Amino acid sequence: MKKIFLIIALSAFVLPGNVTYAQNPRRALTGRQLAAMFPPGVKSPECNPDGTVTFRFQAENASVVELNCQMFDKNKAMTKDEKGLWSITVTPPAPDIYPYCFVVDGIQVTDPNNVLIFPNENFKNSLVDVRGPAPDFQDMQDVPHGKISYRYYHSVILGFDRPMCVYTPAGYDPKGKEKYPVLYLIHGMTDTYETWFRVGRINMILDNLIARGLAKKMIVIMPYANPYPEMMRRGVARRQDVMGTDIFTKEILEEVIPFIEKNYRVRPDAGSRAIAGFSLGGRQSLACGLGNPDTFHYVCAFAPAVFGDEVSTNFDNGIYAKPSVISSRLKLMWLCCGTSDFLYQASLVLHQSLQERGIEHKTMFPGGGHTWMNCRDYITEVAQHLFK
């Protein structure tokens, strides 16, 4: 960004140096030469009319290339043609958006020809968007579209600026009379504040639900629940406290909510606030939500990372409020987990602990694992019940 050897000249000036080249246009690159420098990329992934999907990857010197895709439990071998182009055509189990990568001689590689990327701190995946004959809630449809904004707020607690994504629905009027309820939506471990937008498709799901009258118009706040990478970069933390929920809860209550309620046209009451999160975000949502039932009257956990006796401990230690207080405040609590999720047993323990304490809650235990395919189903279902 340093401007070394900067020359700024008005056209009336004579240009120094090799300006004489300009007198011979033939020495300049041609469009044909440029096009040759940038050959068209390989088409991948390609969704075929028969519902199959073809993945392609150019690697003439690779020995083994496999497709690792969350459509399937195991990697699938790709085959190489005489030009070194590896490919595979597969039949997805159902239309959906699946994370995938190529495994090239054991190394995971995103698809260079696909712009859809799964934001994550510890791995890189591409996303294949397989659409069915009828559009799904997560697909862009011909309905009014809300928008996602990337915003930055200053955290006094942490001492630096923090990013967030904000969904505002179509027709949101910052100066209008209408005030909106707010869903605070938290990503999973190693995900980022972008994952609910780019993988969770929260904007498309809500656009479609709202347009059909199935969900209330709401604002969705997606903070970056993991401040540790920046804290470690600045030397104010030495390692991540992955399981801790204190910083998260403090930041949500003291900084994120006040920022949102100052800058958006929202209803500032507990009956108009929901908190939901996936995996580690589910753990954080439970701590923040069940710990502050006078702030949130809607608490949702999707495959939350809470473990065995920990639930009891959280009630005993005051991380969660007293069951009677929770029961008297909450309008709705949801617990969702796939029956193949490695956190399913933990969810059942949580479910039973809540039952034992008389905390009413709905559960959704569909098939499927610890995936964003499931996560989109959870939010699609739950969003229809919020703020009603």
Place this chain on the structure above:
Amino acid sequence: MKKIFLIIALSAFVLPGNVTYAQNPRRALTGRQLAAMFPPGVKSPECNPDGTVTFRFQAENASVVELNCQMFDKNKAMTKDEKGLWSITVTPPAPDIYPYCFVVDGIQVTDPNNVLIFPNENFKNSLVDVRGPAPDFQDMQDVPHGKISYRYYHSVILGFDRPMCVYTPAGYDPKGKEKYPVLYLIHGMTDTYETWFRVGRINMILDNLIARGLAKKMIVIMPYANPYPEMMRRGVARRQDVMGTDIFTKEILEEVIPFIEKNYRVRPDAGSRAIAGFSLGGRQSLACGLGNPDTFHYVCAFAPAVFGDEVSTNFDNGIYAKPSVISSRLKLMWLCCGTSDFLYQASLVLHQSLQERGIEHKTMFPGGGHTWMNCRDYITEVAQHLFK
């Protein structure tokens, strides 16, 4: 997204199947087990206190791993430790944000532990953000921050919804009295509508310039200048017309500008509209801007992809307006190109062609090549002269 085997149960219901597991919390995963499943990622890239940067990549079975980084002209060999962790420590030529990837036995791989990604249709790079002792215009500083919004509009011309990124400055008030000028900012070939945000850092640059009074408050529109991937997916185009500018110009004039002027508080006059673009986006900006001098009074081209005699042809064929008309309308025209850019000679031809036609313009020919490092310098300079 299909809800197969969906079970929704109120907590009062008895859960079917393996709910009995829940009676034994010890069968559920523990936090320690979970942590073991997700070991902390490798730290990469790491900016060291002495100004060097260390890149790391885990690949125990790879034979050769190199760093490909735009800090340097050539790849640099990385070395492997006994645990299969490859690393290299380098000294950047200057603080800046550089694209890079690892070349693992000949295959380009993004850094799995870095969330910063270069959005592109044909390759995937990570970004390393090397900050200097004093913050640069592209760095997040303690100033009021504008926001970037991801919006969608319907294109009647193309028949589908289109994405765009929109920068609004800090304090932008959609219902206030103030009206803003608008910069239409176009990405390069194979880039996307996100590239000026994520690689160009247009929001940080403008936040910092505006806070210092160096640039006017402006709104910046970043459309997706390449509709062909979606057109081909829908079968309405068979191949990309990379060099054509007709669809682009038509979409900007007939759809993007009206959408913006309907939805934002902007001044709808040519003196409050600028168009600027990089590489292929420079070509498009010249066609759209010089072709419509009653719509844009500011036209900027950064290493534009225009070639030799093409400039004359564009004037002769009416793609560009008559030089006398252009000269009487334009308030400012800029042409920027690095002297090591492969389009530098082409820029000099364009420069001379404009001079011959008496079209006044400023030029900026610094060192450097066809890079986003240069591109950020161009916009940082040019933004200070717009709408003044």
